[in-house]
Amino acid sequence: MSQFQQIALELPEDLYSEIEHLTEEEKDSLFREVLQEQIDQRKTSDFHNQMKQGYLEMAQINMQLCKEFEDAEEEALREGERLIHSPTYE
Template sequence: MSQFQQIAVELPEDIYSEIEHLTEEEKNSFFRKVLQEQIKQRKSSDVENQMKQGYLEMAQINIELCKEFEQAEEEALRIGERLIVAKE
């Protein structure tokens, strides 16, 4: 059995006038749906922000790794070029 909690929400008159014609159950349903959608969007936004942060951190790690291996790659390229020239 689902339990419910009540909250009081203050609304500006112009917003309230848009929903005042609804029954209490319709208002409750409306606010539940709006809150559920907002919570869903917030969670999605949080995940997106975490992913962005992760990609930024990995980008920095990748840059550091590239710098560490830059000299080894240049050496391998020189050796490869010498081998090619020697075969010609």
């Protein structure tokens, strides 16, 4: 079994005229390179979108955690201030 697969591709005449002087091997190479570049760009874009989505989801989770501990932090702050200002601390 060959490691290559063939595809048929239709191009507008003006685009084809830009590459018609190339050999078949050069055309094959050109299409492989362009296709690989496009696939790589798409993968990078998909990865960035997944990362962005993950950060947005984590931001929501972090915001919920902050709200859940807000009362405990205020209580700790009040207690710390009370201890600092108490006569036994001085």
